[in-house]
Amino acid sequence: MDSIQQDSARSQDQQQPPKNKKNLWAGLILLAVGAILLLNTLGVDFPSWIISWPMGLIVIGLAIGVSNKFRDFSWLVVSGVGTFFLISRLFPDIQVYRFILPVAFIAVGLIVLYGAKGSWFSRKRRDEDKQYGLVTDDSGPLTEDQRLELIAVFGGIKKTVYNKNFRGGEIVTIFGGGEVNLLNADFNGTIILEVVHLFGGVKLQVPAHWEVSTSEAVAVFGGIDDKRNFSVPTDPAKKLIIRGTIIFGGLDIRSY
Known part of the structure:
Protein backbone atom coordinates (compact mmCIF):
# COMPACT_ATOMS: atom_id res chain seq x y z
CA MET A 1 0.00 0.00 0.00
CA ALA A 116 -1.42 33.48 -39.04
CA LYS A 117 0.55 30.90 -37.05
CA GLY A 118 -1.72 31.13 -34.03
CA SER A 119 -3.12 27.66 -34.50
CA TRP A 120 0.40 26.17 -34.40
CA PHE A 121 1.28 28.09 -31.24
CA SER A 122 -2.05 27.08 -29.74
CA ARG A 123 -1.45 23.39 -30.40
CA LYS A 124 2.04 23.65 -28.91
CA ARG A 125 0.71 25.33 -25.77
CA ARG A 126 -2.21 22.92 -25.46
CA ASP A 127 0.15 19.95 -25.69
CA GLU A 128 2.25 21.46 -22.90
CA ASP A 129 -0.81 22.22 -20.80
CA LYS A 130 -2.17 18.69 -21.21
CA GLN A 131 1.21 17.33 -20.15
CA TYR A 132 0.71 18.98 -16.76
CA GLY A 133 -3.00 18.24 -16.58
CA LEU A 134 -4.08 21.88 -16.94
CA VAL A 135 -6.55 21.18 -19.75
CA THR A 136 -9.20 18.63 -18.96
CA ASP A 137 -11.72 19.42 -21.72
CA ASP A 138 -10.10 18.67 -25.08
CA SER A 139 -12.24 16.10 -26.84
CA GLY A 140 -12.81 16.06 -30.58
CA PRO A 141 -11.81 18.52 -33.31
CA LEU A 142 -12.23 22.25 -32.79
CA THR A 143 -15.21 23.95 -34.39
CA GLU A 144 -16.06 27.61 -34.96
CA ASP A 145 -16.19 29.73 -31.78
CA GLN A 146 -14.77 26.95 -29.63
CA ARG A 147 -11.42 28.73 -29.47
CA LEU A 148 -10.75 32.47 -29.65
CA GLU A 149 -7.97 33.81 -31.89
CA LEU A 150 -8.42 37.60 -31.67
CA ILE A 151 -5.85 40.25 -32.64
CA ALA A 152 -6.47 44.02 -32.63
CA VAL A 153 -3.72 46.41 -33.76
CA PHE A 154 -4.58 50.13 -33.68
CA GLY A 155 -8.23 49.15 -33.58
CA GLY A 156 -10.94 47.45 -31.61
CA ILE A 157 -12.58 44.06 -31.35
CA LYS A 158 -15.99 42.93 -30.13
CA LYS A 159 -16.83 39.26 -29.84
CA THR A 160 -19.64 37.24 -28.28
CA VAL A 161 -19.19 33.49 -27.80
CA TYR A 162 -22.22 31.19 -27.66
CA ASN A 163 -20.46 27.82 -27.91
CA LYS A 164 -21.25 25.37 -25.11
CA ASN A 165 -17.93 23.56 -25.50
CA PHE A 166 -15.64 26.58 -25.25
CA ARG A 167 -11.89 25.82 -25.22
CA GLY A 168 -10.30 29.19 -24.34
CA GLY A 169 -7.94 30.93 -26.76
CA GLU A 170 -5.85 34.08 -27.19
CA ILE A 171 -6.61 37.80 -27.20
CA VAL A 172 -3.93 40.21 -28.43
CA THR A 173 -4.38 44.00 -28.44
CA ILE A 174 -1.71 46.49 -29.51
CA PHE A 175 -2.72 50.14 -29.15
CA GLY A 176 -6.31 48.95 -29.21
CA GLY A 177 -9.00 47.36 -27.13
CA GLY A 178 -12.34 45.69 -27.22
CA GLU A 179 -14.95 43.60 -25.50
CA VAL A 180 -15.29 39.80 -25.28
CA ASN A 181 -18.58 38.41 -24.00
CA LEU A 182 -18.52 34.86 -22.63
CA LEU A 183 -21.78 35.07 -20.68
CA ASN A 184 -23.47 32.65 -23.08
CA ALA A 185 -20.53 30.26 -23.36
CA ASP A 186 -20.02 27.09 -21.34
CA PHE A 187 -17.47 24.33 -20.77
CA ASN A 188 -16.50 21.59 -18.35
CA GLY A 189 -13.05 21.21 -16.80
CA THR A 190 -10.18 23.68 -17.01
CA ILE A 191 -9.46 26.00 -19.93
CA ILE A 192 -6.85 28.71 -20.53
CA LEU A 193 -7.20 32.17 -22.02
CA GLU A 194 -3.95 33.84 -23.09
CA VAL A 195 -3.92 37.66 -23.10
CA VAL A 196 -1.35 40.11 -24.45
CA HIS A 197 -2.26 43.78 -24.03
CA LEU A 198 0.26 46.46 -25.02
CA PHE A 199 -1.05 50.00 -24.60
CA GLY A 200 -4.57 48.63 -24.69
CA GLY A 201 -7.00 46.39 -22.93
CA VAL A 202 -10.17 44.35 -23.05
CA LYS A 203 -13.36 44.10 -21.05
CA LEU A 204 -13.99 40.40 -20.45
CA GLN A 205 -17.49 39.29 -19.39
CA VAL A 206 -17.74 35.83 -17.81
CA PRO A 207 -20.55 33.99 -15.99
CA ALA A 208 -20.52 34.64 -12.26
CA HIS A 209 -20.35 30.92 -11.38
CA TRP A 210 -17.09 30.34 -13.28
CA GLU A 211 -13.97 29.99 -11.18
CA VAL A 212 -11.48 32.50 -12.62
CA SER A 213 -7.75 32.53 -11.83
CA THR A 214 -5.48 35.45 -12.82
CA SER A 215 -2.43 34.42 -10.80
CA GLU A 216 -0.47 33.57 -13.96
CA ALA A 217 -1.00 36.99 -15.58
CA VAL A 218 1.77 39.62 -15.37
CA ALA A 219 0.89 43.34 -15.31
CA VAL A 220 3.59 46.00 -15.86
CA PHE A 221 2.40 49.61 -15.67
CA GLY A 222 -1.09 48.18 -15.98
CA GLY A 223 -3.53 46.15 -14.01
CA ILE A 224 -6.31 43.58 -13.75
CA ASP A 225 -9.63 44.85 -12.39
CA ASP A 226 -11.89 42.03 -11.25
CA LYS A 227 -15.45 43.37 -10.90
CA ARG A 228 -17.28 40.06 -10.82
CA ASN A 229 -20.20 39.34 -8.50
CA PHE A 230 -18.49 37.43 -5.69
CA SER A 231 -21.77 36.70 -3.89
CA VAL A 232 -22.50 33.91 -6.40
CA PRO A 233 -20.93 30.52 -5.49
CA THR A 234 -18.37 29.34 -8.05
CA ASP A 235 -18.32 25.92 -9.66
CA PRO A 236 -14.88 24.23 -9.32
CA ALA A 237 -15.75 22.09 -12.36
CA LYS A 238 -15.58 25.22 -14.54
CA LYS A 239 -12.17 26.84 -14.08
CA LEU A 240 -10.86 29.57 -16.39
CA ILE A 241 -7.14 30.35 -16.11
CA ILE A 242 -6.12 33.76 -17.49
CA ARG A 243 -2.44 34.19 -18.17
CA GLY A 244 -0.27 36.49 -20.24
CA THR A 245 1.18 40.00 -20.10
CA ILE A 246 -0.43 43.42 -19.72
CA ILE A 247 1.79 46.46 -20.33
CA PHE A 248 0.43 50.01 -20.10
CA GLY A 249 -3.07 48.59 -20.33
CA GLY A 250 -5.68 46.72 -18.41
CA LEU A 251 -8.00 43.74 -18.23
CA ASP A 252 -11.49 44.41 -16.90
CA ILE A 253 -13.29 41.23 -15.75
CA ARG A 254 -17.03 41.42 -15.14
CA SER A 255 -19.92 39.04 -14.65
CA TYR A 256 -22.67 41.35 -15.96
Whole structure:
Protein backbone atom coordinates (compact mmCIF):
# COMPACT_ATOMS: atom_id res chain seq x y z
CA MET A 1 0.00 0.00 0.00
CA ASP A 2 2.82 2.38 0.91
CA SER A 3 4.56 1.75 -2.41
CA ILE A 4 1.33 2.49 -4.31
CA GLN A 5 0.91 5.79 -2.43
CA GLN A 6 4.52 6.73 -3.11
CA ASP A 7 4.12 5.98 -6.84
CA SER A 8 0.95 8.07 -6.92
CA ALA A 9 2.71 10.98 -5.18
CA ARG A 10 5.62 10.81 -7.64
CA SER A 11 3.17 10.78 -10.55
CA GLN A 12 1.43 13.90 -9.24
CA ASP A 13 4.76 15.67 -8.77
CA GLN A 14 5.74 14.89 -12.35
CA GLN A 15 2.49 16.44 -13.61
CA GLN A 16 3.12 19.76 -11.90
CA PRO A 17 4.60 22.56 -14.07
CA PRO A 18 8.25 23.37 -13.29
CA LYS A 19 7.48 26.66 -11.59
CA ASN A 20 10.54 26.46 -9.34
CA LYS A 21 12.89 26.81 -12.31
CA LYS A 22 10.98 29.83 -13.55
CA ASN A 23 11.09 31.47 -10.12
CA LEU A 24 14.82 30.69 -9.91
CA TRP A 25 15.65 32.71 -13.03
CA ALA A 26 13.37 35.58 -12.00
CA GLY A 27 15.04 35.63 -8.58
CA LEU A 28 18.52 35.64 -10.14
CA ILE A 29 17.61 38.63 -12.31
CA LEU A 30 16.32 40.56 -9.30
CA LEU A 31 19.42 39.67 -7.27
CA ALA A 32 21.71 40.86 -10.07
CA VAL A 33 19.86 44.18 -10.37
CA GLY A 34 19.91 44.67 -6.60
CA ALA A 35 23.64 43.87 -6.40
CA ILE A 36 24.47 46.41 -9.13
CA LEU A 37 22.41 49.12 -7.41
CA LEU A 38 24.01 48.34 -4.04
CA LEU A 39 27.54 48.46 -5.46
CA ASN A 40 26.76 51.74 -7.20
CA THR A 41 25.52 53.17 -3.88
CA LEU A 42 28.76 52.06 -2.23
CA GLY A 43 30.76 54.01 -4.80
CA VAL A 44 31.60 51.40 -7.43
CA ASP A 45 31.86 53.18 -10.79
CA PHE A 46 29.61 51.58 -13.41
CA PRO A 47 29.08 52.88 -16.95
CA SER A 48 26.13 55.27 -17.00
CA TRP A 49 24.19 53.14 -19.49
CA ILE A 50 24.05 50.20 -17.06
CA ILE A 51 22.07 52.21 -14.51
CA SER A 52 19.56 53.87 -16.81
CA TRP A 53 15.86 53.58 -17.53
CA PRO A 54 16.41 51.97 -20.99
CA MET A 55 18.39 49.19 -19.31
CA GLY A 56 15.58 48.94 -16.78
CA LEU A 57 13.12 48.30 -19.61
CA ILE A 58 15.40 45.60 -21.03
CA VAL A 59 15.56 43.87 -17.65
CA ILE A 60 11.78 44.15 -17.19
CA GLY A 61 11.27 42.61 -20.62
CA LEU A 62 13.55 39.70 -19.81
CA ALA A 63 11.78 39.20 -16.47
CA ILE A 64 8.42 39.11 -18.28
CA GLY A 65 9.80 36.58 -20.74
CA VAL A 66 11.03 34.36 -17.94
CA SER A 67 7.73 34.63 -16.05
CA ASN A 68 5.64 33.48 -19.02
CA LYS A 69 8.30 31.14 -20.46
CA PHE A 70 8.61 33.36 -23.56
CA ARG A 71 5.15 32.25 -24.69
CA ASP A 72 4.36 35.56 -26.41
CA PHE A 73 6.19 38.55 -27.89
CA SER A 74 5.38 41.09 -25.15
CA TRP A 75 8.79 40.66 -23.52
CA LEU A 76 10.43 41.35 -26.88
CA VAL A 77 8.50 44.60 -27.30
CA VAL A 78 9.52 45.89 -23.87
CA SER A 79 13.16 44.88 -24.26
CA GLY A 80 13.15 46.20 -27.83
CA VAL A 81 11.98 49.65 -26.72
CA GLY A 82 14.68 49.70 -24.06
CA THR A 83 17.31 48.61 -26.58
CA PHE A 84 16.14 51.31 -29.01
CA PHE A 85 16.65 54.13 -26.51
CA LEU A 86 19.84 52.57 -25.13
CA ILE A 87 21.39 52.63 -28.61
CA SER A 88 20.49 56.31 -28.93
CA ARG A 89 22.38 56.95 -25.68
CA LEU A 90 25.44 54.92 -26.59
CA PHE A 91 25.65 56.24 -30.14
CA PRO A 92 24.27 59.81 -30.12
CA ASP A 93 25.55 60.41 -33.66
CA ILE A 94 23.16 57.79 -35.05
CA GLN A 95 19.76 59.22 -35.96
CA VAL A 96 17.81 56.47 -34.31
CA TYR A 97 14.44 58.11 -35.01
CA ARG A 98 14.90 57.30 -38.70
CA PHE A 99 14.45 53.63 -37.86
CA ILE A 100 11.15 54.07 -36.01
CA LEU A 101 8.89 53.66 -39.06
CA PRO A 102 10.58 50.58 -40.57
CA VAL A 103 10.81 48.91 -37.16
CA ALA A 104 7.12 49.64 -36.57
CA PHE A 105 6.21 47.97 -39.88
CA ILE A 106 8.37 44.97 -39.00
CA ALA A 107 6.69 44.71 -35.58
CA VAL A 108 3.21 44.84 -37.10
CA GLY A 109 4.28 42.21 -39.64
CA LEU A 110 5.43 39.93 -36.85
CA ILE A 111 2.11 40.42 -35.09
CA VAL A 112 0.24 39.47 -38.27
CA LEU A 113 2.45 36.39 -38.65
CA TYR A 114 1.70 35.54 -35.03
CA GLY A 115 -1.99 35.58 -35.92
CA ALA A 116 -1.42 33.48 -39.04
CA LYS A 117 0.55 30.90 -37.05
CA GLY A 118 -1.72 31.13 -34.03
CA SER A 119 -3.12 27.66 -34.50
CA TRP A 120 0.40 26.17 -34.40
CA PHE A 121 1.28 28.09 -31.24
CA SER A 122 -2.05 27.08 -29.74
CA ARG A 123 -1.45 23.39 -30.40
CA LYS A 124 2.04 23.65 -28.91
CA ARG A 125 0.71 25.33 -25.77
CA ARG A 126 -2.21 22.92 -25.46
CA ASP A 127 0.15 19.95 -25.69
CA GLU A 128 2.25 21.46 -22.90
CA ASP A 129 -0.81 22.22 -20.80
CA LYS A 130 -2.17 18.69 -21.21
CA GLN A 131 1.21 17.33 -20.15
CA TYR A 132 0.71 18.98 -16.76
CA GLY A 133 -3.00 18.24 -16.58
CA LEU A 134 -4.08 21.88 -16.94
CA VAL A 135 -6.55 21.18 -19.75
CA THR A 136 -9.20 18.63 -18.96
CA ASP A 137 -11.72 19.42 -21.72
CA ASP A 138 -10.10 18.67 -25.08
CA SER A 139 -12.24 16.10 -26.84
CA GLY A 140 -12.81 16.06 -30.58
CA PRO A 141 -11.81 18.52 -33.31
CA LEU A 142 -12.23 22.25 -32.79
CA THR A 143 -15.21 23.95 -34.39
CA GLU A 144 -16.06 27.61 -34.96
CA ASP A 145 -16.19 29.73 -31.78
CA GLN A 146 -14.77 26.95 -29.63
CA ARG A 147 -11.42 28.73 -29.47
CA LEU A 148 -10.75 32.47 -29.65
CA GLU A 149 -7.97 33.81 -31.89
CA LEU A 150 -8.42 37.60 -31.67
CA ILE A 151 -5.85 40.25 -32.64
CA ALA A 152 -6.47 44.02 -32.63
CA VAL A 153 -3.72 46.41 -33.76
CA PHE A 154 -4.58 50.13 -33.68
CA GLY A 155 -8.23 49.15 -33.58
CA GLY A 156 -10.94 47.45 -31.61
CA ILE A 157 -12.58 44.06 -31.35
CA LYS A 158 -15.99 42.93 -30.13
CA LYS A 159 -16.83 39.26 -29.84
CA THR A 160 -19.64 37.24 -28.28
CA VAL A 161 -19.19 33.49 -27.80
CA TYR A 162 -22.22 31.19 -27.66
CA ASN A 163 -20.46 27.82 -27.91
CA LYS A 164 -21.25 25.37 -25.11
CA ASN A 165 -17.93 23.56 -25.50
CA PHE A 166 -15.64 26.58 -25.25
CA ARG A 167 -11.89 25.82 -25.22
CA GLY A 168 -10.30 29.19 -24.34
CA GLY A 169 -7.94 30.93 -26.76
CA GLU A 170 -5.85 34.08 -27.19
CA ILE A 171 -6.61 37.80 -27.20
CA VAL A 172 -3.93 40.21 -28.43
CA THR A 173 -4.38 44.00 -28.44
CA ILE A 174 -1.71 46.49 -29.51
CA PHE A 175 -2.72 50.14 -29.15
CA GLY A 176 -6.31 48.95 -29.21
CA GLY A 177 -9.00 47.36 -27.13
CA GLY A 178 -12.34 45.69 -27.22
CA GLU A 179 -14.95 43.60 -25.50
CA VAL A 180 -15.29 39.80 -25.28
CA ASN A 181 -18.58 38.41 -24.00
CA LEU A 182 -18.52 34.86 -22.63
CA LEU A 183 -21.78 35.07 -20.68
CA ASN A 184 -23.47 32.65 -23.08
CA ALA A 185 -20.53 30.26 -23.36
CA ASP A 186 -20.02 27.09 -21.34
CA PHE A 187 -17.47 24.33 -20.77
CA ASN A 188 -16.50 21.59 -18.35
CA GLY A 189 -13.05 21.21 -16.80
CA THR A 190 -10.18 23.68 -17.01
CA ILE A 191 -9.46 26.00 -19.93
CA ILE A 192 -6.85 28.71 -20.53
CA LEU A 193 -7.20 32.17 -22.02
CA GLU A 194 -3.95 33.84 -23.09
CA VAL A 195 -3.92 37.66 -23.10
CA VAL A 196 -1.35 40.11 -24.45
CA HIS A 197 -2.26 43.78 -24.03
CA LEU A 198 0.26 46.46 -25.02
CA PHE A 199 -1.05 50.00 -24.60
CA GLY A 200 -4.57 48.63 -24.69
CA GLY A 201 -7.00 46.39 -22.93
CA VAL A 202 -10.17 44.35 -23.05
CA LYS A 203 -13.36 44.10 -21.05
CA LEU A 204 -13.99 40.40 -20.45
CA GLN A 205 -17.49 39.29 -19.39
CA VAL A 206 -17.74 35.83 -17.81
CA PRO A 207 -20.55 33.99 -15.99
CA ALA A 208 -20.52 34.64 -12.26
CA HIS A 209 -20.35 30.92 -11.38
CA TRP A 210 -17.09 30.34 -13.28
CA GLU A 211 -13.97 29.99 -11.18
CA VAL A 212 -11.48 32.50 -12.62
CA SER A 213 -7.75 32.53 -11.83
CA THR A 214 -5.48 35.45 -12.82
CA SER A 215 -2.43 34.42 -10.80
CA GLU A 216 -0.47 33.57 -13.96
CA ALA A 217 -1.00 36.99 -15.58
CA VAL A 218 1.77 39.62 -15.37
CA ALA A 219 0.89 43.34 -15.31
CA VAL A 220 3.59 46.00 -15.86
CA PHE A 221 2.40 49.61 -15.67
CA GLY A 222 -1.09 48.18 -15.98
CA GLY A 223 -3.53 46.15 -14.01
CA ILE A 224 -6.31 43.58 -13.75
CA ASP A 225 -9.63 44.85 -12.39
CA ASP A 226 -11.89 42.03 -11.25
CA LYS A 227 -15.45 43.37 -10.90
CA ARG A 228 -17.28 40.06 -10.82
CA ASN A 229 -20.20 39.34 -8.50
CA PHE A 230 -18.49 37.43 -5.69
CA SER A 231 -21.77 36.70 -3.89
CA VAL A 232 -22.50 33.91 -6.40
CA PRO A 233 -20.93 30.52 -5.49
CA THR A 234 -18.37 29.34 -8.05
CA ASP A 235 -18.32 25.92 -9.66
CA PRO A 236 -14.88 24.23 -9.32
CA ALA A 237 -15.75 22.09 -12.36
CA LYS A 238 -15.58 25.22 -14.54
CA LYS A 239 -12.17 26.84 -14.08
CA LEU A 240 -10.86 29.57 -16.39
CA ILE A 241 -7.14 30.35 -16.11
CA ILE A 242 -6.12 33.76 -17.49
CA ARG A 243 -2.44 34.19 -18.17
CA GLY A 244 -0.27 36.49 -20.24
CA THR A 245 1.18 40.00 -20.10
CA ILE A 246 -0.43 43.42 -19.72
CA ILE A 247 1.79 46.46 -20.33
CA PHE A 248 0.43 50.01 -20.10
CA GLY A 249 -3.07 48.59 -20.33
CA GLY A 250 -5.68 46.72 -18.41
CA LEU A 251 -8.00 43.74 -18.23
CA ASP A 252 -11.49 44.41 -16.90
CA ILE A 253 -13.29 41.23 -15.75
CA ARG A 254 -17.03 41.42 -15.14
CA SER A 255 -19.92 39.04 -14.65
CA TYR A 256 -22.67 41.35 -15.96
